[in-house]
Amino acid sequence: MGRKFFVGGNWKCNGTTDQVDKIVKILNEGQIASTDVVEVVVSPPYVFLPVVKSQLRPEIQVAAQNCWVKKGGAFTGEVSAEMLVNLSIPWVILGHSERRSLLGESNEFVGDKVAYALSQGLKVIACVGETLEQRESGSTMDVVAAQTKAISERIKDWTNVVVAYEPVWAIGTGKVATPDQAQEVHDGLRKWLAANVSAEVAESTRIIYGGSVTGANCKELAAKPDVDGFLVGGASLKPEFIDIINSAT
Numbered sequence: 001m002g003r004k005f006f007v008g009g010n011w012k013c014n015g016t017t018d019q020v021d022k023i024v025k026i027l028n029e030g031q032i033a034s035t036d037v038v039e040v041v042v043s044p045p046y047v048f049l050p051v052v053k054s055q056l057r058p059e060i061q062v063a064a065q066n067c068w069v070k071k072g073g074a075f076t077g078e079v080s081a082e083m084l085v086n087l088s089i090p091w092v093i094l095g096h097s098e099r100r101s102l103l104g105e106s107n108e109f110v111g112d113k114v115a116y117a118l119s120q121g122l123k124v125i126a127c128v129g130e131t132l133e134q135r136e137s138g139s140t141m142d143v144v145a146a147q148t149k150a151i152s153e154r155i156k157d158w159t160n161v162v163v164a165y166e167p168v169w170a171i172g173t174g175k176v177a178t179p180d181q182a183q184e185v186h187d188g189l190r191k192w193l194a195a196n197v198s199a200e201v202a203e204s205t206r207i208i209y210g211g212s213v214t215g216a217n218c219k220e221l222a223a224k225p226d227v228d229g230f231l232v233g234g235a236s237l238k239p240e241f242i243d244i245i246n247s248a249t
């Protein structure tokens, strides 16, 4: 049984009501491959999540871009996993490099978040990726393995986890990883899962790529055997996101 292609759209901290209406229109009117072929999940900012969920065609799911690490309560400004479940938001992105770098989210904190979100019934897009300095020092696999280990030590069931490899040096820079660069790390992650979790988890877990994916570069990336899809930032706000959704067909 192959891994179903997965395309996520991370809108990040972007959007006005007019812009959101335009993006939803693009998504609802675009000719996209069937849900038998591709799983599509878009991730608006929290404030637009319920309205986007209510307006999107049923084939497209939604994700939050983050959630709190434990049960809700006196944590001003946070949004809990329980709230997302209550709103029938099925997915959450966790461990994005922008939160790791800007907000100091450690590997252990991200691991705890993934474990708690899964425990509440959410499905998780778990982000890993190295900085340019780490890549240039040859420590890419050490870094992404440590990030993945911090998750693996805290969860038992990988069924509802998608791993997103997002090299920090490719995010928002236009410097997309080459297909071979992406394949090398995805293969390394799959081997890590096989050695440290199980052959079944390694085979079934989708490992998706993020970092300057566009309608122009997605096809050759999608052609790589261990690239199971994408987590798209900037291009997910544009009509070319439809091409990226269809890139596996």
Ligand SMILES: O=C(COP(=O)(O)O)NO
Residues within 6 Å of the ligand: 010, 096, 166, 170, 171, 172, 173, 174, 210, 211, 212, 213, 231, 232, 233, 234, 235
């Ligand atoms: O951060 C990203 C990628 O962003 P870009 O596609 O804009 O590089 N996905 O979560």
